[in-house]
Amino acid sequence: MVPGSPLLPAVRTRPWGALCSAPGFPSVRRVRAVGAMKLNEHSMAHYAVSGSPVDHEGFLRRCSSQGARQPAAGAGGSCPRYWFVLKGNLLFYFEGREGRPPLGLIVLEGCTVELCEAPQEFAFAIRFDAPGLRPYVLAAEGPEAQEAWVKVLSRASFGYMRLLVQELERQLCDTQLSLASRPGPRHWPHRAGPPPDRPPPQPEAELREGSASAGTEGEQGATRLPAPAGRRRLAENCPRGPAGMPLNGGDSPVSPETSCFPKLHDWYGQEIMDLRREWLQARGLGGGL
């Protein structure tokens, strides 16, 4: 790890005693002796270049923000160009397109991204909410690139992704419920009890009608179903949501009576699966689901 560089805000600083927001954490603590924070840099570098898809990449010029020391003139002028790679909430930069490992990393949490004027054309700034963190000023090669970078960096935070996932999880639950809905009394799982292994018996005609009314294109009376593997995966996400955050304190956002969306999902899902099987068999199409 390179401790300091004229191109970067100060890497190592004297840490100040700070309030820590962890539960049960004493409110005043001794200042840590100066020594660089350890990171699993090798794994981070590996993450930067392999496996999961890159969210955005391209050349950007790194400009010093106003008031900062100017970078060394030898490094490609006052605004050296690097190859930037966005992965999740991490913005890595490399010497060049084939550069390995990354030269550096910017953690995109607690920041906002906005267009800015000087010093270069097509510039934008990454500004942090926390005090004392100097912004990064980067410049794209054209207006489309500038806009694309600002959009994608604004949405790069973990929190944004988590909100999206929770929203889609809720939408999927809504969709499942509306597909499973049918006229007549319903049996909602009780909060305390385990879900029934089998749904309560219903008149077949009523079920068929309910299923048909779900109406997806093509097959009459059949609904598109989540794959069994998907249902199990969904169940693994119960009840806190994929990011480990409780969803509305354990209640399903859709119905206050249900404590756990995946249980409800599995319950209706099983009912629909059985119905589909019966329907297919009745038409001589065999099982297969």
Place this chain on the structure above:
Amino acid sequence: MRYNEKELQALSRQPAEKAAEIGMRVPKKGSVVKRRLVKLVVNFLFYFRTDEAEPIGALLLEHCRIAEEEPSVFSISFIEEPDRKYYFECSSEEQCQEWIDALRRASYEFMRRSLIFYRNEIQKMTGKDPLEQYGISEEARFQLNTHQA
């Protein structure tokens, strides 16, 4: 690799998903278990000496494997170096299991996979892309076919 330590320190002060005092052993020869305050914030696991305000270190929880080693002990290792393990000794099996569950869900990649899954399911069931209303349907990170797990 250069990074701004202050950015990470600021992140370590954010509200945690989970925090606890846990015995930790790093994958260094001859290392022993040390009592640490371990704090999960987004996809980083920070660890502090129990009486200090700034973390001594952080682990980025991407491309990692969380394993149960013993009923109260879990480990974190990274896919490119599977034998280098960070061990965490919990005070109970329950605590251990809670941490394992939380850490497995803590990666950006896990959320991306969940999002793609939900998007695909909703699209199959309704014929509509739920991301369209947010204007992000075309972004590479949400595409099913570019996902390489």
